[in-house]
Amino acid sequence: MAKAQEFSVVGQRVVRVEGYDKVTGEARYVADVRLPGMLFGKILRSPFPHARILNIDTSKAEKVRGVKAVVTAEDTVKRPWGAFFADQYPLSVGKVRYIGEEVAAVAAIDPDTAEEALDLIEVEYEELPAVFDAEQAMQEGAPLIHDNKPRNTAMTIDVERGDIQKAFTESDLTVEDTFESIPQWHCAIETIGSVAEYAPSGKYTIYMNTQTLFMARYRIAAALGVRETDVRVIQSAVGGGFGGKSCDDNNAMVAAILARKTGKPVKTINSREDEFLAGSRPRVNMKISVKMGFKKDGKIRAKQLRIIADNGAYSGKAPAITGVAALRHDTCYKYSDVKTQAYLVYTNKIPTGAFRGFGNPSAEWAVEQAIDQAAHELGIDPAEIARVNAAEPGYVSPHGNRVTSCELRQCIDRVEKMMEWKKKRAEKKPRIGLGLACTVHVSGKRHFGDYDGGSATIKINEDGKALILCGEGEVGQGAATAMCQIAAEELGIPMEDVEISQADTDLTTFCLGAFGSRVTYVGGNAVKDAATKAKQQILAMASEMLEARADDLVIEHGKVYVRGAEAKAVTVADVARARLFRRGGSPIVASGSFDADSVLPDETRYGNESGAYNFACQAAEVGVDTETGQVKVLKYVAASDCGTVINPIGAEGQVEGSVAQGLGYALIEGLRMEEGRPINPNFSDYRVPSMRDMPDLAHAFARSYEPTGPFGAKGLGELGMDPTAAVISNAIFDAVGVRVKTLPITPEKVLQALKEKVK
Amino acid sequence: MKRHVALNVNGEEYEIEMEPNRLLLYALRDDIGLTGTKEGCSIGVCGACSVIVGGRLVSSCLTLAVACRGKEITTIEGLARDGRLHPLQQAFLEYGGFQCGICTPGQIIAAKALLDSNPHPTEEEIKEWMSGNLCRCTGYYKIFESIMAVVQGKVRVEDQRAREHREARIQSLGVYKSES
Numbered sequence: 001m002a003k004a005q006e007f008s009v010v011g012q013r014v015v016r017v018e019g020y021d022k023v024t025g026e027a028r029y030v031a032d033v034r035l036p037g038m039l040f041g042k043i044l045r046s047p048f049p050h051a052r053i054l055n056i057d058t059s060k061a062e063k064v065r066g067v068k069a070v071v072t073a074e075d076t077v078k079r080p081w082g083a084f085f086a087d088q089y090p091l092s093v094g095k096v097r098y099i100g101e102e103v104a105a106v107a108a109i110d111p112d113t114a115e116e117a118l119d120l121i122e123v124e125y126e127e128l129p130a131v132f133d134a135e136q137a138m139q140e141g142a143p144l145i146h147d148n149k150p151r152n153t154a155m156t157i158d159v160e161r162g163d164i165q166k167a168f169t170e171s172d173l174t175v176e177d178t179f180e181s182i183p184q185w186h187c188a189i190e191t192i193g194s195v196a197e198y199a200p201s202g203k204y205t206i207y208m209n210t211q212t213l214f215m216a217r218y219r220i221a222a223a224l225g226v227r228e229t230d231v232r233v234i235q236s237a238v239g240g241g242f243g244g245k246s247c248d249d250n251n252a253m254v255a256a257i258l259a260r261k262t263g264k265p266v267k268t269i270n271s272r273e274d275e276f277l278a279g280s281r282p283r284v285n286m287k288i289s290v291k292m293g294f295k296k297d298g299k300i301r302a303k304q305l306r307i308i309a310d311n312g313a314y315s316g317k318a319p320a321i322t323g324v325a326a327l328r329h330d331t332c333y334k335y336s337d338v339k340t341q342a343y344l345v346y347t348n349k350i351p352t353g354a355f356r357g358f359g360n361p362s363a364e365w366a367v368e369q370a371i372d373q374a375a376h377e378l379g380i381d382p383a384e385i386a387r388v389n390a391a392e393p394g395y396v397s398p399h400g401n402r403v404t405s406c407e408l409r410q411c412i413d414r415v416e417k418m419m420e421w422k423k424k425r426a427e428k429k430p431r432i433g434l435g436l437a438c439t440v441h442v443s444g445k446r447h448f449g450d451y452d453g454g455s456a457t458i459k460i461n462e463d464g465k466a467l468i469l470c471g472e473g474e475v476g477q478g479a480a481t482a483m484c485q486i487a488a489e490e491l492g493i494p495m496e497d498v499e500i501s502q503a504d505t506d507l508t509t510f511c512l513g514a515f516g517s518r519v520t521y522v523g524g525n526a527v528k529d530a531a532t533k534a535k536q537q538i539l540a541m542a543s544e545m546l547e548a549r550a551d552d553l554v555i556e557h558g559k560v561y562v563r564g565a566e567a568k569a570v571t572v573a574d575v576a577r578a579r580l581f582r583r584g585g586s587p588i589v590a591s592g593s594f595d596a597d598s599v600l601p602d603e604t605r606y607g608n609e610s611g612a613y614n615f616a617c618q619a620a621e622v623g624v625d626t627e628t629g630q631v632k633v634l635k636y637v638a639a640s641d642c643g644t645v646i647n648p649i650g651a652e653g654q655v656e657g658s659v660a661q662g663l664g665y666a667l668i669e670g671l672r673m674e675e676g677r678p679i680n681p682n683f684s685d686y687r688v689p690s691m692r693d694m695p696d697l698a699h700a701f702a703r704s705y706e707p708t709g710p711f712g713a714k715g716l717g718e719l720g721m722d723p724t725a726a727v728i729s730n731a732i733f734d735a736v737g738v739r740v741k742t743l744p745i746t747p748e749k750v751l752q753a754l755k756e757k758v759k
Numbered sequence: 760m761k762r763h764v765a766l767n768v769n770g771e772e773y774e775i776e777m778e779p780n781r782l783l784l785y786a787l788r789d790d791i792g793l794t795g796t797k798e799g800c801s802i803g804v805c806g807a808c809s810v811i812v813g814g815r816l817v818s819s820c821l822t823l824a825v826a827c828r829g830k831e832i833t834t835i836e837g838l839a840r841d842g843r844l845h846p847l848q849q850a851f852l853e854y855g856g857f858q859c860g861i862c863t864p865g866q867i868i869a870a871k872a873l874l875d876s877n878p879h880p881t882e883e884e885i886k887e888w889m890s891g892n893l894c895r896c897t898g899y900y901k902i903f904e905s906i907m908a909v910v911q912g913k914v915r916v917e918d919q920r921a922r923e924h925r926e927a928r929i930q931s932l933g934v935y936k937s938e939s
Contacts (some may be wrong), residue, residue, distance in 0.1 A: 016852070018860070023832070023852050024835065024836070025835035060833055187895050189894070190797070238859060239862075241859075242860040272799075476858040476860065652900075653855055655896075657897050660899065683893070684804055688895060690893060690899070691886045691889045691892075692887060
């Protein structure tokens with residue numbers, strides 16, 4: 001196993017490559033983009049959860065001074081689009097299916113004029129019966145939301161491996177319960193926005209705060225009815241993504257339609273209310289019934305899930321998210337007999353989508369509580385039940401996921417140590433409890449066709465500096481810095497001699513983008529491949545210059561020398577110049593690519609979804625006030641196996657931020673919805689954790705090395721929030737003996753559960 | 760009715776023609792072109808638009824620009840001086856007190872307002888004060904460490920002008936055009 005100490009740049013606490021720009025306010029976000037003649041776009045949204053559009057009269061709006069265009073579906077090609085099912089339009093065609101849906105849009109000389117014009121668009125609706133509950137929506141006779149989806153069922157999963165009945169018969173203990181998660185919003189401090197330009201030659205240029213440039217380009221081109229090359233997507237600085245900016249919404253499409261109609265650049269920035277209604281699509285709400293069989297020693301013998309997932313009005317990535325909730329967790333622990341039934345159901349509510357964890361935080365909220373319940377009933381330490389079942393290298397899940405590196409047991413050990421688990425359990429105090437849960441996540445996911453790859457180009461400038469061109473993009477998570485570290489390490493040049501470009505679909509080669517904890521692993525491998533190839537060019541040229549075999553050369557700190565004869569050296573800059581400035585010369589430039597050695601799941605959902613799997617264990621100590629129901633997190637610990645840590649500052653930040661979102665999910669987040677309408681979609685009523693809400697946190701990274709990763713690294717971005725809600729609930733149970741089974745765990749629900757326990 | 764309003768921002772005078780209901784946030788961002796101040800929630804909850812007016816921390820999304828006449832306004836762009844970062848900027852950089860960066864100008868301005876009035880706050884005072892500035896990326900731990908580093912005098916501010924020789928950086932492709 002290679003160790004981090006062997007590296008010179010990888011593993012160092014380096015300063016972010018875009019750091020100066022961010023601490024000085026110079027970083028350019030999409031709202032900061034201003035183009036000559038730019039107009040401002042605003043969107044008219046449906047006030048009804050389900051209605052037919054009979055007529056739209058835009059004449060009054062068009063007459064407002066300063067209005068340059070009003071657009072409806074009539075200005076579009078009326079072609080549906082979507083990540084998995086093409087079920088939505090940029091502007092409603094014929095009917096609306098949720099409150100907030102885009103019906104029409106205005107471009108005007110300033111935002112106030114555009115707002116004023118919105119009020120003058122007259123839309124005649126015929127209201128239709130609506131359905132807001134997923135289980136009701138599945139019933140015969142429920143209002144049909146999409147004509148081609150009987151019983152409003154977007155997707156069904158029915159998978160059985162092994163012999164589930166026999167496995168339950170052979171179990172010593174069966175645990176069974178039902179848990180419900182919540183739609184959680186990303187609440188990135190920056191809302192979704194776009195600035196679109198249209199050139200008469202037929203080309204759209206769109207500045208976007210997207211996480212996934214090439215996926216955005218594909219979807220925008222489909223919705224506009226043009227070729228991919230006719231759409232250029234340029235990534236601005238991105239003010240937080242977490243899955244919400246992976247282009248499942250219509251913001252950029254509407255900006256492009258307005259730009260084409262006006263011939264001017266158009267900026268559409270979501271207001272905070274727009275963002276809640278139809279911007280970043282909240283986490284898929286799931287009701288999960290779990291049944292698990294255990295042997296006396298705590299070994300899991302059987303697992304059965306029934307999931308009802310509330311898709312909302314349009315599907316986006318919800319089909320894949322439901323698939324993850326149904327099957328992924330079977331890679332965390334070793335067992336062979338499982339059955340999963342999952343139903344993804346349309347309702348007349350805000351469409352749901354990708355949010356950090358992608359189905360895991362919903363499934364683990366249920367499954368990790370069932371395991372904890374079994375531990376208590378069997379009289380086994382919850383850490384021990386996790387340990388006896390934990391996955392290990394070489395494990396193949398019932399659905400075919402092949403685990404290469406895995407240090408889950410080490411994570412459990414380190415959590416025990418950081419929490420003083422055994423000591424605290426032995427000295428159990430009233431109303432104070434400990435809880436623990438584990439998780440598995442992917443490092444990229446093979447589900448967009450049979451490809452889970454990335455690519456990058458590296459050129460060496462005449463001054464010896466390397467420039468990385470990569471389309472994976474930077475969304476704030478630190479990918480750009482990790483890529484620079486990987487390139488510097490492979491090339492043998494100092495970190496300050498590396499730069500990385502903004503991501504731009506015209507200038508960088510195809511990348512899937514930032515989702516599925518994939519960028520460091522997949523994108524990092526592509527950058528490393530490009531660096532390896534560029535290095536070969538450097539060595540070949542240096543071999544001529546130094547009159548030595550390329551095999552005998554070393555590149556270190558930007559100098560090339562013959563091993564053992566450091567005095568005779570040339571710099572990488574010397575080499576780059578020598579290769580270029582000669583007859584028939586050429587620059588040093590190389591493209592690299594990587595496609596994970598994973599297997600696209602077949603129709604029975606058997607495959608190997610990722611090239612590498614990352615693992616974590618977390619634990620909490622909580623105190624419960626039985627008078628008020630208040631839960632106070634006294635200490636939180638997280639141990640993660642992400643392989644080699646490329647940049648400790650970035651890795652720690654991922655865990656810290658994930659835990660914060662996980663605690664929000666567990667304890668405070670969520671919006672009250674009435675008949676499909678969120679009550680008060682703003683930051684006063686949707687609370688996210690603030691600094692004073694954060695508990696004492698300790699974290700650790702397992703000593704781990706992923707053989708297929710760049711310098712041993714694998715994914716980390718989502719791992720930290722997957723188990724958090726279950727951790728908190730398990731700790732509350734340990735403290736006061738009750739479980740709240742719906743998120744968030746509010747004081748009212750805790751009090752109610754305590755009352756019911758007394759009965 | 761538009762009127763002329765003189766604003767003093769980061770030590771410079773700006774003469775702007777504006778409606779009387781113009782918010783300071785838009786005057787800074789759109790009229791003057793100082794886009795470091797960010798809009799997050801538009802209702803004074805998230806702190807992304809924080810600026811210092813006459814020594815007081817305010818949400819510029821709730822403040823009328825005309826009300827700031829004759830007062831010194833400090834934005835994130837006014838912190839680095841003579842090629843040197845403000846110690847808070849240096850600390851956020853070194854301790855990783857940011858990720859996506861959208862809340863960062865507001866965080867740094869809020870922290871400056873705290874340290875200007877209370878150079879040695881307790882841990883609790885920092886947590887309480889900074890709870891008006893939301894961050895969805897960091898979980899606040901590294902923001903807290905960054906501020907503590909300044910309080911404890913651990914930050915050395917270097918000449919920023921040598922930056923291009925010291926740090927790797929993200930390269931702008933120059934696609935942003937300015938209107939002026």
